[in-house]
Amino acid sequence: MTAPTLAQRPSKALLIGLVVSGLLALVTLAVMLVAGGPVGFGLSMLLALAPLPVLLAAVLSLDRLEPEPKLHLAFAFAWGAGVAIVLGIALTFLGQEWVRTGYGNAVAESVGTVYLAPVIEEALKGAALLLLLRRRQEIDGLTDGIVYASMTGLGFAAVENVGYYLLAFGADGPGAAIQLFVVRGLIDPLGHPIYTSLIGLGVAYAITRRTTFRYAMIPLGYLGAVFLHALWNGAASTGSLAWLGGAYLVIMATLVTLVVVTVNERRHLVAKMALYLPIYQDTGLISDADVRMLTTLPARKAARKWARRMGLGRAMGDYQQAATELTMLHLRAERRELDPLRFQVERDAYLGVMAQARRW
Numbered sequence: 092m093t094a095p096t097l098a099q100r101p102s103k104a105l106l107i108g109l110v111v112s113g114l115l116a117l118v119t120l121a122v123m124l125v126a127g128g129p130v131g132f133g134l135s136m137l138l139a140l141a142p143l144p145v146l147l148a149a150v151l152s153l154d155r156l157e158p159e160p161k162l163h164l165a166f167a168f169a170w171g172a173g174v175a176i177v178l179g180i181a182l183t184f185l186g187q188e189w190v191r192t193g194y195g196n197a198v199a200e201s202v203g204t205v206y207l208a209p210v211i212e213e214a215l216k217g218a219a220l221l222l223l224l225r226r227r228q229e230i231d232g233l234t235d236g237i238v239y240a241s242m243t244g245l246g247f248a249a250v251e252n253v254g255y256y257l258l259a260f261g262a263d264g265p266g267a268a269i270q271l272f273v274v275r276g277l278i279d280p281l282g283h284p285i286y287t288s289l290i291g292l293g294v295a296y297a298i299t300r301r302t303t304f305r306y307a308m309i310p311l312g313y314l315g316a317v318f319l320h321a322l323w324n325g326a327a328s329t330g331s332l333a334w335l336g337g338a339y340l341v342i343m344a345t346l347v348t349l350v351v352v353t354v355n356e357r358r359h360l361v362a363k364m365a366l367y368l369p370i371y372q373d374t375g376l377i378s379d380a381d382v383r384m385l386t387t388l389p390a391r392k393a394a395r396k397w398a399r400r401m402g403l404g405r406a407m408g409d410y411q412q413a414a415t416e417l418t419m420l421h422l423r424a425e426r427r428e429l430d431p432l433r434f435q436v437e438r439d440a441y442l443g444v445m446a447q448a449r450r451w
Contacts, residue, residue, distance in 0.1 A: 108222065109166045112173030116250055119176055127257040134265055135256035138272040139249050142280050150241040150284065153353045154234055155388060156360055157415045163229055167219050167239045171246030171283075175215040179247075182211045204328050209286075209320035212247070216283070217290035217313055219243045224294065231419045232360070234353045236295025237288045244284035251283075252276065279339065282323060285346050289315035292352070301426055319345060361386045364418045376445045377414070385414050403451055410448035417441040 124132045151158070186207040191199035220240055223230065230236055252275055259267040275282075293312025297305045319342055326338035365386050371377050384390045391411055398407030417438065424434050 104222075105162065105166055108174075109162070109169050112166070112169035115173035115177045116169060116246075119173070119250055120253065123253055123257055127261060131257050131260040131268075132253075134260060134268055135253045138256050138268060138276060139252040141272075142276050143245065143249055146245055146280055146284075147242075150238060150245065153241075153350075154238045156357060157231065157235075157412075157419060159229060159235060159238060163223065163239070164242050167223070167242035168246035170219040170222075171216055171243035171248075171287075172250045173246075175212065175219070175243065175247050176250045179208070179212045179215050183207045186211070201328065205321055205325045209317045209324060213286060213290065213313060213316040213320055216240070216243045216247055216287045217294075217316065220287075220291055220294040221309075224298070230295050230298050231422065232299055232356050233292055233295045234356050236291035236293075236298075237349055237353060238291075240287040240289075240291025240294075241281075241284035244282075244287040247287075248275075248280070248283040279323070279342070281346060282320075282342065285342055285349065286316040286320045288349050289313075289319070289345070292349075299426065360415075360418065360422075363422060364415070367418050367421045368414060371417075371442065374442065374446075376442060376449060381414075385411060406448040406451035410445055413441045413444035413448065417445075 120136075123135070127135065151164075183203050187199040187203040190202050194202075217240075220236065220243070223239060230239070252272075255275065256268040256271060259271045290309070290312040293308040293310070296308040296312075322338045322341060326334035329335075365382060368377050368382050368385065369379075372379075384394050395404060395407050395411070398404045420429070420434065420437050420441065423429050429437075
């Protein structure tokens with residue numbers, strides 16, 4: 092038996108979006124298979140999927156204290172791999188055709204790579220974040236925006252990479268595909284997640300802050316994503332190692348900034364847990380030892396490991412999750428997002444989960 096959770100019922104729109112996006116991704120891959128043949132497609136899929144488990148683990152590790160619902164994460168990934176890819180290819184192609192009629196093939200290819208692709212693709216990937224605004228209670232901080240945006244970017248990059256590797260295979264054989272994998276899969280595997288994370292930051296800031304111009308951060312995040320994307324594409328199109336190196340440094344500096352944001356936010360959450368959880372010591376559900384365990388990641392991990400040995404791993408996980416959600420509830424109340432009645436209902440529900448977990 093496991094403790095009950097407070098997860099919302101999945102919305103029909105979210106489920107429909109997940110199914111449609113997944114089907115579009117499968118159709119896109121099927122077209123690549125038919126166009127490139129089984130050998131080239133198989134190698135391309137292998138190269139595209141090889142780094143994905145590590146990249147997914149890296150992104151999800153940012154949100155260990157308060158993991159996002161799996162359905163929402165799956166939707167973000169599928170949206171990037173399906174809807175964003177299909178519409179991105181279609182709209183970029185149409186834009187290039189319009190440019191080609193007046194300026195020729197060379198200009199159309201350059202415009203498509205440096206200008207159209209960043210503008211169109213970041214808008215489409217960022218649309219997943221805007222759709223999640225309807226489930227805004229799931230975005231409790233800047234880290235959540237980064238995680239959802241990164242999942243969308245990873246989905247987009249996975250399918251896009253299959254296409255790029257397949258084109259390289261068709262032109263110059265497996266060696267060319269592997270060489271391209273070194274650049275896209277090893278040197279710069281986080282390009283798309285980093286670009287779109289700036290949109291995620293903007294959306295999360297707009298949701299979690301109460302400043303006058305908070306919604307202005309969404310278009311600013313989008314412009315930042317387009318700039319980074321165009322910078323890398325432009326540098327790659329020049330073939331200059333100096334330009335590529337400069338663009339890579341800018342992107343890596345952005346990655347470091349994103350990590351710093353998540354680390355600082357985690358420290359803030361831990362500090363708030365140490366502030367709010369002792370309030371409930373009189374209930375008998377939280378002790379000083381529990382507070383010490385809950386406010387450090389190594390202690391939380393050690394507690395789960397101990398609980399698994401005792402056959403109580405799920406109960407410990409439920410307890411830790413409910414305590415974290417209880418702290419997030421207080422943070423939302425700090426931002427004046429909750430009326431007192433709703434706060435009381437949700438608070439009591441989280442305490443109920445903690446009580447049931449402690450009984451086990």
